[in-house]
Amino acid sequence: MxxxxxxxxxxxxxxxxxxxxxxxxxxxxxxxxxxxxxxxxxxxxxxxxxxxxxxxxxxxxxxxxxxxxxxxxxxxxxxxxxxxxxxxxxxxxxxxxxxxxxTVQELLDLRDRFVNRFHPNEGDLLELDFGPFYDYSPMIRDPKNIGKGVQFLNRYLSSKLLQDPKQWLQSLFEFLSLHQYNGVQLLINNRIKSQKQLSEQVKSAIAFVSNRPSDEPYEELRFHLQTMGFEPGWGNTAARVQETLEMLDQLIDSPDHQTLEAFISRIPIIFRIVLVSPHGWFGQEGVLGRPDTGGQVVYLLDQAKSLEKQLQEDSIQAGLEGLNVEPKVIILTRLIPNSDGTLCNQRLEKVYGTENAWILRVPLREFNPNMTQNWMSRFEIWPYLETYAIDAEKELMAEFQGRPDLIVGNYSDGNLVAFLLSRRLGVTQCNIAHAFEKTKYLFSNLYWNDLEDKYHFSLQFTADLLAMNAANFIISSTYQEIVGTPDSVGQYESYKCFTMPDLYHVVNGIELFSPKFNVVPPGVNENYFFPYTHTQDRVESDRQRIEEMLFTLEDPTQVFGKLDDPSKRPLFSMARLDRIKNLTGLAECFGQNKELQEHCNLILVAGKLRVEESGDNEEREEIVKLYRIIEEYNLQGKIRWLGVRLSKIDSGEIYRIIAEHQGIFVQPALFEAFGLTILEAMISGLPTFATQFGGPLEIIQDRINGFYINPTNLDETGAKILDFVQKCEQKPDYWYQVSGRAIDRVYSTYTWKIHTNKLLSLARIYAFWNFTSKENREDLLRYIEALFYLIYKPRAQQLLEQHQYR
Structure with a gap:
């Protein structure tokens, strides 16, 4: 008991x-x-x-x-x-x-009876149990270490090298022998024919390079090393080659997890990366703020730039300059023929500021052109993803002139496509969920039948289960994204055990103690988002234009509301107008607090201003609700609502101008998986109030460099913001103290350089793990394929048939 x-x-x-x-x-x-x-x-x-x-x-x-x-x-x-x-x-x-x-089965039966108490199920439901497939892999024991999978895996692999050195060194030898770039052999050539010979030749090579000048370029060593069995990839100077070979020598003689991670992390085995995000409007201009289009666009563009730069640096350090190595990153997304003035109908678009990073858009197959020629909600895209993956495979092979080395899925649909692609191509698969709809919508699995026409959760939750179990490794932005907090269930944890009445029972949906989970938070783009005090990096004409737009511009096509007193401290928020982002909740909080209105104006940058301009049901509902709140609380003269789409340059300048006015950023989401806007606001120097539900708990240190709010408690939220405002008026230095600590927090922890180094290190280590354990994964992948064809595909076909008549 x-x-x-x-x-x-x-x-x-x-x-x-x-x-x-x-x-x-x-x-x-x-x-x-x-x-x-x-x-x-x-x-x-x-x-x-x-x-x-x-x-x-x-x-x-x-x-x-x-x-x-x-x-x-x-x-x-x-x-x-x-x-x-x-x-x-x-x-x-x-x-x-x-x-x-x-038992779990009794619990799921009880939940089913609760939903279907007037029409109880007869007979049993299909049970999904992924538990047995994790028997092959090592397991983390302490919950505190969940999300530190690669550290655990390195310890496990190095212990295996000690316990069974012959078998594991043979695996390492075979792994190092595999790699080529454009047909050119890397690392080890066929002069080394066994792991025993590798051990001998490594010592000989170390003796050779240790007698050369440390800064001697690799090209001058190349011929001699090749005769010993070593191809390019060990380093760009004699010192770097020696350092890498010594790591391998230590691994062979006395392995430890730090050496294993350091060695695998630096060998050049990744040159071509695919980042998959099919839904939404994906582009570099004119897309932010549209339905299903927000943080993931910013995230992926920044990630692609950072990955390309890091791959280039890694190739140079590995000594591959003589091979004309050109790392390539492709963001795979959807081509939308009716692109509404954006470039979303353009097949290929180069990512600004890069040499070889691209947006590749692949169209959905035709079917009903009323659907496939236009933007499609992320809740409706499911029937097209299998054929999309097949078509995308051909396009990727053509662009890369071969297979990619790593496929990274984003969101539920992108992760499913990543699974389908990686299965077909035999490539390492990484998943990044960002946010699951299952945890956003209360009781969404229990009442999926009632919500199916609008959200199609049966397809989405099935896709989530398949993709997260198929992934070689999973990146989360925070620890609590995986397993929550002591008093809240994590997003992945919510898939451990649940029912979808009349469809299936999940008795073990994901192994939370698997070493596939790793916490790798994203960064913030420092080219666009930087402190307001960096006046030398700001453009005065942009500052003046944005200042006018925020406070005084009278243009009913872009702005609703004229401020009676523009000099009041601005409360600022910027997000999509949807239920979860909860900007209407912030407006209501402001409306209910008369004292806060005396000190502050509320400025919102959010979506469209008119119902007829939006094609998204949820956005239309929120537009109507926001107007109702403004009327109900008589907020005219105290609120500005900007219905504009902003470039990243303008977004960065907005934060800085609000900071110049000693404003406050409020992120009132009912749930936020991570919160890129929080990082953007904090690095700009804005004291930030953010939801306590989700990732902000790990970004912000409460009352030190920001503040937590409970967005479901409007009185408490208003009181917290008012208390901060009054402290700032009593002690003018207080605003600057919190602002400075917010800036420091981002620079110390949340940069893209940190993120990218970790991601590439993970990709190389899991590629090695995947190579050594691929036989043990095959039965899991067969199980996942069976569920795809027996559950997912028939339901997708039903939805496709509905689309034919729209």
Whole structure:
């Protein structure tokens, strides 16, 4: 039995538990989530006049703190307890307080009955269980180390080298012998025929290069090293070659995980990278703010630039200049024929500021041109992805003149395409989710049938399961994206066990302790986003134009609202107008706080101004809601709403101008997987208030370099912002202190240089791991393929048939 339940039953609080359960029976809600449980418990303590210590420190309080869900089922209650991160226990509790554990299958059946209580299922549902396929791979034990997969994997691999040196050195030898660039052999040639000979020749090569001047270029050493069996790739100078060979020598003689990581991370095996993001409007101009188009465009363009630059540096350091190596990065996205004035109908577009990074757009196959010729919601794209992957494979092979070395998926659709491509091409697959819809929409899996016409979650959640299990490694921006916090479930953790009634049960959807998970936060583009104090990097004409647009421009096509007093401190936010980004929640918070209105103006940069201009249902609803809030709270004269699409240059300057006015950035999302706008605001010097639900918890250090807010509690949020404003007025230095610490936080932790080095290191190490364990992965991949063809594809075909008539 749970220690938490046992502690209550063994104490005088047993009566309180009975009384609390009695109160639950009179609740309208029969399915309570953690916030609901805490609210009912707070009311219980208030009603029975319990002391504050009972609420926070009693055995019952602790039990309910760790209880994620309570489901009432006729004469009993089901308690889903999460005593620690990545761990779940389920118990049935009856009125007489008898307790029995429930299996995962019993829990899923109960959830099904709750949804289908008037039409219960007959017979069993398909069960999806990925657990057995992870028996082959090593497992992390301590939850604190989840997200540090590569560190664990390096320790595991180096221990294998020690335990079974002959087999693992043979694998390493074969791996090093594989690699070529445009038909030119790298690292080891056929003069070295075995791992034993490799060990001998490494020592000879070290002796040779150690007698050469340390700065002697590789080209002058090349012929002699080739006769010893070593091709280009070890270094660009004698010193660099010696250093790399000594790492290999140490690995052969006395392996350790640091040496393994350092050695594998520097060998040149990655030259061609695909970043996959099919949905949305993907371009470099005129796309931000459109439906389904926001942070991922900024993220991928910055990532592509940084990757190309790092690949170039790595190639030079590896001594490959004589081979005319040209690393190439391709962002694979969708070609939209009716492109609404953007370049989204252009097949190939070079990424600004790069030598060989490109946006490659591949169209969806025709089917119904009313759908495929136009922008399509990310919720509707599913039927086209298999044929899209087939067509994209041909285009990529033509552009690269061969296979890519790494495929990185983005979002649910991009990750599914990455899986299909990597399976066909035999290439290392990396997944980056950014955000899962499953955690954005409450009870989205339980009530998927009711939401299917609008969101098609059956396809999306199936795609997520397939892609995340197929991936060689997964990058998350934060630890909590994987396994949450002590009091909230992580995005990946939400896939561990769930039901989609009438479709399937997931009894083990993902192994959270797998070393495939790695936390690698993104960076911020320092060319566009930098502190407002860097006046030498700013363009005065841009500053004046943006200043006018923010505060005084009267143009009803772009701006709604005229400020009565433009000199008030600006509260600023910039995001898409959708429910999750919650800009309407911020407007309502501002509207409810009269005192805040006396000190500040609210300035929003958000989407369209008119319903008829938007083709997105959710955006249209939010537009109507924002106008209603402005009217209800009489915010005319206190709010500016800019319906503009901005270039990154203008976005950067907006943050800096708000900072010059000693403004505040507020990010009020109901959930934010990471929060690039938070980084952009902080590096610009803006004190930032950001949602406590999601990634901002790991970016911001509360009350040091920013502030957490609960966007569902408008009174509390308004009070926190007002308190900061009043402190700044009382102590003018306070704003500057928080501003300076925000800037320092970004520069120390969130740069693209840090991100890219880590990503490429991971890609090389997992390529080695994939090579040594590929036989053990084949059964998993066959299982995933079976689910794709038996579950995903028939449902995709049904949706495609619906599209034929639109």
């Amino acid at each position: 749970s220690e938490l339940i046992q502690a209550v039953l063994n104490s005088e609080e047993k009566l309180d538990l009975r009384s609390f359960l009695s109160d639950l029976r009179h609740q309208d809600k029969k399915y309570l989530l953690r916030n609901d449980i805490q609210n009912v418990y707070r009311d219980y303590c208030s009603h029975y006049q319990k002391p504050e210590q009972f609420y926070t420190s009693s055995h019952l309080g602790k039990l309910l703190y760790y209880t994620q869900e309570i489901i009432q089922d006729e004469s009993s209650f089901c308690l889903i307890i999460r005593p620690k991160i990545a761990s779940q226990e389920v118990y049935r509790l009856t009125a007489d307080l008898s307790v029995e554990p429930m």
